[in-house]
Amino acid sequence: AQSVTQPDIHITVSEGASLELRCNYSYGATPYLFWYVQSPGQGLQLLLKYFSGDTLVQGIKGFEAEFKRSQSSFNLRKPSVHWSDAAEYFCAVGALAGTASKLTFGTGTRLQVTL
Amino acid sequence: DTGVSQDPRHKITKRGQNVTFRCDPISEHNRLYWYRQTLGQGPEFLTYFQNEAQLEKSRLLSDRFSAERPKGSFSTLEIQRTEQGDSAMYLCASSLALATHNEQFFGPGTRLTVL
Numbered sequence: 001a002q003s004v005t006q007p008d009i010h011i012t013v014s015e016g017a018s019l020e021l022r023c024n025y026s027y028g029a030t031p032y033l034f035w036y037v038q039s040p041g042q043g044l045q046l047l048l049k050y051f052s053g054d055t056l057v058q059g060i061k062g063f064e065a066e067f068k069r070s071q072s073s074f075n076l077r078k079p080s081v082h083w084s085d086a087a088e089y090f091c092a093v094g095a096l097a098g099t100a101s102k103l104t105f106g107t108g109t110r111l112q113v114t115l
Numbered sequence: 116d117t118g119v120s121q122d123p124r125h126k127i128t129k130r131g132q133n134v135t136f137r138c139d140p141i142s143e144h145n146r147l148y149w150y151r152q153t154l155g156q157g158p159e160f161l162t163y164f165q166n167e168a169q170l171e172k173s174r175l176l177s178d179r180f181s182a183e184r185p186k187g188s189f190s191t192l193e194i195q196r197t198e199q200g201d202s203a204m205y206l207c208a209s210s211l212a213l214a215t216h217n218e219q220f221f222g223p224g225t226r227l228t229v230l
Contacts, residue, residue: 041226045221107155
């Protein structure tokens with residue numbers, strides 16, 4: 001069964017500082033990996049996704065993530081955090097498109113940004 | 116707005132009552148998913164449809180839960196005899212089955228509170 005672990009429940013960074021959110025996955029084949037962001041009371045917005053190819057993927061709002069197969073990781077990074085980035089971030093793994101395609105999410109990391 | 120919409124956004128009910136939620140997916144999307152998100156957790160898969168066929172149901176979906184997508188467009192999720200443990204955010208997502216990437220687009224969710 002597929003699973004996702006986000007070891008950090010809560011992270012606080014200063015505005016302008018760099019950010020890295022950790023994600024480890026367990027999946028029997030090549031995973032499809034996603035990072036979503038959720039602001040309070042809102043649905044999930046896709047930040048970026050990895051399917052194949054270049055292991056460093058760029059997303060919206062200046063975020064990037066690196067897929068490391070050897071470490072089963074897909075960490076999210078941003079070089080300079082803005083106060084508006086404060087939100088909850090979810091890593092998810094999915095099956096191949098065209099098959100049973102549910103997403104399995106981690107428990108999330110809540111990001112707080114101090115000014 | 117051509118995104119996924121959900122109605123109502125909030126629902127407060129008393130234990131034992133029935134509730135029904137509606138989801139309108141992105142118009143050309145033939146897959147529709149329901150997830151449940153409890154406080155401090157990531158979304159958990161409940162069920163999904165391809166067109167009008169319900170293809171997979173999670174063990175989380177007890178007999179009190181039923182979902183339909185009668186014409187392959189909008190979907191409803193009904194909970195009968197609600198319990199306090201049903202209090203959660205219910206998220207709907209849609210995707211295009213023929214897409215090479217299993218990208219799911221989420222609605223804003225329906226927050227259910229069972230008193």
